[in-house]
Each structure stands twice: as structure tokens, then as C-alpha cells.
Amino acid sequence: MILQALYQLYQSLEANGKTTPEGMQWKPIPFVITITPEGLYVGIEDTRDKKEAPKGKLFLVAKDKKRTGSKSYETANLLWDHSGYVLNIPTDESERKAELAPLQHEAFLKLVNQLAEQHPQHEGVRAIRAFYAQQEHLKVPRELFTNPKETSPNIVFKLSNATDANEVIASDTNLVWGELAAEQSAGNEQVGRCLITGEVLPLARLHDTIKLPGGQANPSLISFNLSAFNSYGKEQGSNAPISQKASNAAMAAINVLLDKDAATNYKLGNTTFLFWSTLTHNQVVVEQEQNWGVSLDELMASYKEATFSGLINQEEEEEDAQENPSTTSKTKKKTKKEKADPTAESERVLKALRVMTSAKDGHISWQNQERFYLLGLIPNAKRVCVKLWMEGTVSEIVGNTIQHLKDLNIVSFKNRNPDEERPPLRSVYSLVRAVSTADSADKWSPILVQSIVESLIKGLPYPQSLQMACLDRVHHDGRSKYPVTELRAAILKAYINRKYKQPILAMALDLNNSHPAYVAGRAFALLERIQELAIPGVKANITDRYYRMASATPNMVFGRLFQLAQHHLTKIKRDSGGLGYYFERELGKVVNLLPGGQSALPAHFTPDEQSIFAVAYYHQKNYRDEKAEEKAAAKEVAEASEG
Structure with missing residues (x-):
């Protein structure tokens, strides 16, 4: 099936002058x-x-x-x-x-x-x-x-x-x-029916090599070089009869996809992903109402950015620099090089993706049954290992990428009113980077990368390994200013919603969510804020000391934290007047969502509940607005004086 799709691609490329002549x-x-x-x-x-x-x-x-x-x-x-x-x-x-x-x-x-x-x-x-x-x-x-x-x-x-x-x-x-022609006639003693074309032609004994990055030079995708791989007395290429014509075409097509300047490949870790469709290169997608057109190459580039590479997101880069100081210089260089507005670029990419999936309103120039293919290759000495092969309609696969972006959409410190229809681009690269301890992509787990890509392409729940890697980073980064970054919160939110196939977690703070883990996460963020106000510039706050225990064994920690908060609130009331009353009331509102108050917190939280805790903690921290706090504090003072 892979070779047949590659052969069809070559025919399309050749018909549109997009490949070199045979040989x-x-x-x-x-x-x-x-x-x-x-x-x-x-x-x-x-x-x-x-x-x-x-x-x-x-x-x-x-x-x-x-x-x-x-x-x-x-x-x-x-x-x-x-x-x-x-x-x-x-x-x-x-x-x-x-x-x-x-x-x-x-x-x-x-x-x-x-x-x-x-x-x-x-x-x-x-x-x-x-x-x-x-x-x-x-x-x-x-x-x-x-x-x-x-x-x-x-x-x-x-x-x-x-x-x-x-x-x-x-x-x-x-x-x-x-x-x-002379080589083929001399080197092909055998003539047979080609498994790809169905024609009776000279069969390939050996197949051309490909230009796969990361391995030895010129590895082979197809080879039979040991007697252990032979059957029924057949040797080398006779074991899988493919004509020389089809073999040359398929290998030429894969080398076109692998071109370093092409928008049809992306190397993530040690895996190189190739993607293409049966859309011909002379087709142009046109939005009739806005007179907007985009070529197939631009569509593939948009798919690559949305799914694999992403665009530079200033907030994510800043968070990454805080968590990994060694990458700061690289981030600065990359940011200077690419000055495009991430929001505008995201809208451009999303617009192209939606056009690819839109077949009902007549805005595109092909039928909705065009095929889309994705191939994952890993070098293995002088050969190539096929790690992933997936296919579907253009609308299915591109539509799953759009849904993936929507699932990862979450409120940010910069944009507190997220647009459901214009989610930021969160690529596979950014997801793996956010949860991996290794700085180099070559050291990332290929199994994790492959499982994320599979779930994304098929529209299935994300792998549990992504959730566990994300929680592990959150727990080990407890001393960071942002243990739960925007991207990690987005990952955990999307994981839970996709797993349970319902919106358990919203994009922004849900004031009515009474899930014990969500309530605990909100309460912990408020307790952290209360400590910050009571002891400005504290070197080791409750997040540094207790986040991991609070998210895993809440009943062991929160009693002590609530007692500590009472001392902090007393100090805030004494120093800042009504601000202490404001936070006391806010904390009470959150705790009262639990039946029975603080005693209702369980002894242990499962990984899913820890994920909900992390998202709630992020939501509550993001919801905080210093101007709103000052306004509320002033109101409390006025009410107290009137009373």
C-alpha cells in the first residue's frame, strides 16, 4: 500500500513537472x-x-x-x-x-x-x-x-x-x-507481474536508496540481502515482484518528499514524518467570497506548521527559557529571526486547514474523498524502519488536526478570553518539548512521539505516557515560577477531555466545577496567593514545599495549609485592611463547593485527578487580577466602615 501510494504520487509529480526525469x-x-x-x-x-x-x-x-x-x-x-x-x-x-x-x-x-x-x-x-x-x-x-x-x-x-x-x-x-534501458534489460533476467502496477514488466532485483536524514548515507527502504529472507527459492527482489519502473518511481517520489526545503517532511527526534495527498499540484483552493486562493504547497506547509513544527509563541518561549536556561540564547536568536505575529500566522494556517476540510459549501475545487497519507521512518543502519503508516481522507486527517488544536485551547496570561474558533498552534514538537527532560530532540522518546502522532491523526485520546510525562515535569518543576505552564495545562486539559469524551475541563476558570480535584487545585492557588501577600518576596512558598503532596495526597496537607492561611489572613487584614477579608471570602466560596467543606478531600488523587488539580491551579492563578484585587479590597474597606 505504501509503495502504491508513492507510485501514484510520482505520476502526479511527473504530470505537473514537479520531479526530475526518470533515472x-x-x-x-x-x-x-x-x-x-x-x-x-x-x-x-x-x-x-x-x-x-x-x-x-x-x-x-x-x-x-x-x-x-x-x-x-x-x-x-x-x-x-x-x-x-x-x-x-x-x-x-x-x-x-x-x-x-x-x-x-x-x-x-x-x-x-x-x-x-x-x-x-x-x-x-x-x-x-x-x-x-x-x-x-x-x-x-x-x-x-x-x-x-x-x-x-x-x-x-x-x-x-x-x-x-x-x-x-x-x-x-x-x-x-x-x-x-540497457541496464534494466541486462540486469533483469526475470519478467513478472508487478505488484504495484499489475503490468508484466522486468522486475527490480535491487531498489534505489533514499536520502533519509539521521542514518547512514543512502539507506534502502526495500531489500532482501540474506537467505533467511528468501522463500520458495526466490532471491532478492523476486521475493516481492515489483517492476523496475514502479520501483524507480516510488523511490524518486519519496526522495522528493524528503527534500530539505519541502513542506512534506518533518524530523522529530529520530523519526522523519512524510505527508502528502492525492490532490494534484496544479489544483488551487479558492474561497469564492473573499477571493482568496492557496496552492497545494501552501496547504501542506500549513499542515506541517499546525501538526508538527508549529510557529513561535512568545509566551511559550518565555516559559521555556525560565524552565531551561540553557535554551535562552537559542530562543533569542530564533525570535529575532522570525518576527511574524504569531496570532496572524495562526489565523493564516487555520484558514488554510479549514479550507482543506470544507467540502459542503463549495469553496474548494475537489471532491472530499481525496486521500491523505502519513509515513514515519527511522534509520536503521543501511536500511529504513517503517514506524508509522496512516491514511484517510483529507477532511478526516486535517479535521482531526483542527480538533487537536481546539482541545488544547486554554486561557493564557496574555489572552484571558480565548477564542474557541481560533486556537493557537500547539505542535507535536511543542508538546514533547514541554514534557521531556532532555533538551535535545534526538534524545526524546520515539515511542512517545509516535503515540502522540497516532492519536492526533486518528482523533483518539492522547496516550497515557503523555499525561504521566507531563505530571512528572510539573512535580519536578515545583520550584519553578511556573510549574504548571500554559502548555502543560493545555496538555492535561485536552488529555482529560479526550479520554472521557466530554468537556470535563473548560478553557478558563469554571466557578461552578465541584469536582474535588478541581476545587483543591483552585484552593491551593488561592492559598499560594494569600501567602505571597502576607510574606512578600518569600523565597520558598507553599508551591515549592507542598505542591506535589497537595496534588497527590490532599488530605495530608490541606489541613496544615488552611491553618497557615488563617495566620496569613490575619496579617493581611492588619496590614492591608479589606484585602484579607476579600481573600477569606474567596477561599470560603471555593471550599464550600465541596460537600462537608475541607474534610471532604480524599486521601489520594489518581493521575487523572492530579491532572484536573493542575488545570484548576493554572485556571485560578490565571484568573487572578491585581487591579480586581485592589478594587475588591477597597470595597471591603468601605463596607467595613459603613458597618
């Missing part, structure tokens, strides 16, 4: 040798640029050939390769490379002569053959290739009469396709 690739090549049609050496150009192209300019050339085994030196690339093949100059000063260079050069000359015989009228091939026949290659400055730090200094040829600066001889598709 070809864009390759950074640092050196271009210019020769005349008669094969005379003209000069050599170094295409490297420190800023724009540190590895060299990109040229369209034949794909790299696989080099394996003790005689890998016999395999030369089509009219381009490194200095060992092209000029008999070793790529470094090692003795081994010095021994290989003559053998590599001989293989390259053999390929040039074969091409000259197959294409006697080809001006470029004739020129390269003459270049070597006249020993013109000896005129190339050898010192360009003697830098021991330079690895694989690739070289390509260009004719002096070429009209296009990017026109090199190796870019001729006729040469590439001719050799590709």
Missing part, C-alpha cells in the same frame, strides 16, 4: 571542466559558494550508481564522478585511494568508449572521448584536488559552445535513458 537527479558538483567540441581543454570552474552552494552548484545528471563489494571501483557514473574516476587523482592522500584511482579511471574511460560507440553522432560524448585520447586531461591543475579535507570532489563536463551556463553534457536525458 536523473539534481547533484551538487563543485567542478566543471570546459572542453571544445574537438576535445581540447579550455578551463575548470569551481562552482562552490560559501553561502549559496557550499558543496557546489546543482546540476541535473544521472543518478548515482550503487557501488558494493570488493570490485566497486568498476562502477562509474554516467559522464560525471569524483576525481579518482574522471582524472585519476585520488580523493585523499591515503594509500588505499592511491591504489584505487587508476582502477576507477579505467572504469570511467571504458564507459566513455562504450557511450561513444553507442552514440557516434553525439557531440558531447565525442568531445569527452577526444579529451582523453589527446591526453588533455593532464592539463587540469592537480592542486585543485589535493586538499585532504575535500571529499568526493565531483566533476562534470561542459562544451565551450554551450549556450546555457547550466548545460552540461551529463544532463542529456537521451544518454541517461539509453543506459538505463
Whole structure:
């Protein structure tokens, strides 16, 4: 199913000019040798640029050939390769490379002569053959290739009469396709029915590699290299008959998805997620009433931001800097680089996502049954491990992302009136960062990342591991100014509501919620505030000392905290007049929500109740307004004087 979806993607890309021709690739090549049609050496150009192209300019050339085994030196690339093949100059000063260079050069000359015989009228091939026949290659400055730090200094040829600066001889598709056809006919003794296309075609014995970041170079997605993987006497690719045509197309498609500048991939920890749809690249979504259009690439970029990468949220970055001082410098650099308004950017992304899911009002240009795919890959030595494969309609999967954002919507210290229809973007990256103790994403748990993505895509409850990791961070950050940050409160709120499939926890403070854990969380936040007013600048408040016990074993702690609060309230009444009466009344309102008062608090809170406690604590702290307190205090003083 994965390969079939990738093959269909390649067909769409090819039809819309979004991929390279079959058998070809864009390759950074640092050196271009210019020769005349008669094969005379003209000069050599170094295409490297420190800023724009540190590895060299990109040229369209034949794909790299696989080099394996003790005689890998016999395999030369089509009219381009490194200095060992092209000029008999070793790529470094090692003795081994010095021994290989003559053998590599001989293989390259053999390929040039074969091409000259197959294409006697080809001006470029004739020129390269003459270049070597006249020993013109000896005129190339050898010192360009003697830098021991330079690895694989690739070289390509260009004719002096070429009209296009990017026109090199190796870019001729006729040469590439001719050799590709010859290789396929020679290397495919077997012909069979392809499992992807259903056609009877030459079968692939080996499959192209892919460019997956984080592992060894050029790993394989499909391979059968040991007898243990063979069955019924079949070897290598015959175990799963896939035509060479379909194999090349599927691997080309996955490399397009993996392009570093593409909006179709995101690396989180050691897992690389790829996502695409069956929507064709020339389709444009248009909001008719507002005359607003967006391309498929922009839609995929919006999905990537909403689901995986997110946008910079100033509040979250500030909280993260307080919790992890080591990341402060990185945050500052990132904030300076990206100055876009997070609210405006969030609205832009949400607008694009809603258009993707809207099929009823005629605002989009496709049927609602278009498919959406998500593939999670992890490098494993020279192979690739498929960790996640999910598919559904565009509306289903994108709609689940929107619901995910709504579930995580919660009141913030900056915005105390959250908009239910315009939730902030809270990506998978930000969720895992908020609950992980490791600073580096490479050290995050791949199981946690995968389980969050699965629940998000399927619209299911979040994994319990996310809840437990979040509670653990809250408990261990008890000495932080914000043990329950906005994002952690949002995670716990969403976890509870998705688990019980009902809005147990609201976005902002719920004055009527009588759940014991919610009441206890509110009461603890008020007790904390009372202590702060009674002892300004206290170094270790009740949150530092008692938060974990209060949220886990409330009956053991709250009796002592209420007694302590009475002393604090007495001091506030003496120093600030009516403010003490105000908080005494507020605390009483909260405690009275429990049947029987403070004695109704249980001995233990479960993890779910601890989550509710944390959200209530956050809600109550967020609800606090110093101006409102001053106003209420003044009112208490006036009432007291009247009485």
C-alpha cells in the first residue's frame, strides 16, 4: 500500500513537472571542466559558494550508481564522478585511494568508449572521448584536488559552445535513458507481474536508496540481502515482484518528499514524518467570497506548521527559557529571526486547514474523498524502519488536526478570553518539548512521539505516557515560577477531555466545577496567593514545599495549609485592611463547593485527578487580577466602615 501510494504520487509529480526525469537527479558538483567540441581543454570552474552552494552548484545528471563489494571501483557514473574516476587523482592522500584511482579511471574511460560507440553522432560524448585520447586531461591543475579535507570532489563536463551556463553534457536525458534501458534489460533476467502496477514488466532485483536524514548515507527502504529472507527459492527482489519502473518511481517520489526545503517532511527526534495527498499540484483552493486562493504547497506547509513544527509563541518561549536556561540564547536568536505575529500566522494556517476540510459549501475545487497519507521512518543502519503508516481522507486527517488544536485551547496570561474558533498552534514538537527532560530532540522518546502522532491523526485520546510525562515535569518543576505552564495545562486539559469524551475541563476558570480535584487545585492557588501577600518576596512558598503532596495526597496537607492561611489572613487584614477579608471570602466560596467543606478531600488523587488539580491551579492563578484585587479590597474597606 505504501509503495502504491508513492507510485501514484510520482505520476502526479511527473504530470505537473514537479520531479526530475526518470533515472536523473539534481547533484551538487563543485567542478566543471570546459572542453571544445574537438576535445581540447579550455578551463575548470569551481562552482562552490560559501553561502549559496557550499558543496557546489546543482546540476541535473544521472543518478548515482550503487557501488558494493570488493570490485566497486568498476562502477562509474554516467559522464560525471569524483576525481579518482574522471582524472585519476585520488580523493585523499591515503594509500588505499592511491591504489584505487587508476582502477576507477579505467572504469570511467571504458564507459566513455562504450557511450561513444553507442552514440557516434553525439557531440558531447565525442568531445569527452577526444579529451582523453589527446591526453588533455593532464592539463587540469592537480592542486585543485589535493586538499585532504575535500571529499568526493565531483566533476562534470561542459562544451565551450554551450549556450546555457547550466548545460552540461551529463544532463542529456537521451544518454541517461539509453543506459538505463540497457541496464534494466541486462540486469533483469526475470519478467513478472508487478505488484504495484499489475503490468508484466522486468522486475527490480535491487531498489534505489533514499536520502533519509539521521542514518547512514543512502539507506534502502526495500531489500532482501540474506537467505533467511528468501522463500520458495526466490532471491532478492523476486521475493516481492515489483517492476523496475514502479520501483524507480516510488523511490524518486519519496526522495522528493524528503527534500530539505519541502513542506512534506518533518524530523522529530529520530523519526522523519512524510505527508502528502492525492490532490494534484496544479489544483488551487479558492474561497469564492473573499477571493482568496492557496496552492497545494501552501496547504501542506500549513499542515506541517499546525501538526508538527508549529510557529513561535512568545509566551511559550518565555516559559521555556525560565524552565531551561540553557535554551535562552537559542530562543533569542530564533525570535529575532522570525518576527511574524504569531496570532496572524495562526489565523493564516487555520484558514488554510479549514479550507482543506470544507467540502459542503463549495469553496474548494475537489471532491472530499481525496486521500491523505502519513509515513514515519527511522534509520536503521543501511536500511529504513517503517514506524508509522496512516491514511484517510483529507477532511478526516486535517479535521482531526483542527480538533487537536481546539482541545488544547486554554486561557493564557496574555489572552484571558480565548477564542474557541481560533486556537493557537500547539505542535507535536511543542508538546514533547514541554514534557521531556532532555533538551535535545534526538534524545526524546520515539515511542512517545509516535503515540502522540497516532492519536492526533486518528482523533483518539492522547496516550497515557503523555499525561504521566507531563505530571512528572510539573512535580519536578515545583520550584519553578511556573510549574504548571500554559502548555502543560493545555496538555492535561485536552488529555482529560479526550479520554472521557466530554468537556470535563473548560478553557478558563469554571466557578461552578465541584469536582474535588478541581476545587483543591483552585484552593491551593488561592492559598499560594494569600501567602505571597502576607510574606512578600518569600523565597520558598507553599508551591515549592507542598505542591506535589497537595496534588497527590490532599488530605495530608490541606489541613496544615488552611491553618497557615488563617495566620496569613490575619496579617493581611492588619496590614492591608479589606484585602484579607476579600481573600477569606474567596477561599470560603471555593471550599464550600465541596460537600462537608475541607474534610471532604480524599486521601489520594489518581493521575487523572492530579491532572484536573493542575488545570484548576493554572485556571485560578490565571484568573487572578491585581487591579480586581485592589478594587475588591477597597470595597471591603468601605463596607467595613459603613458597618
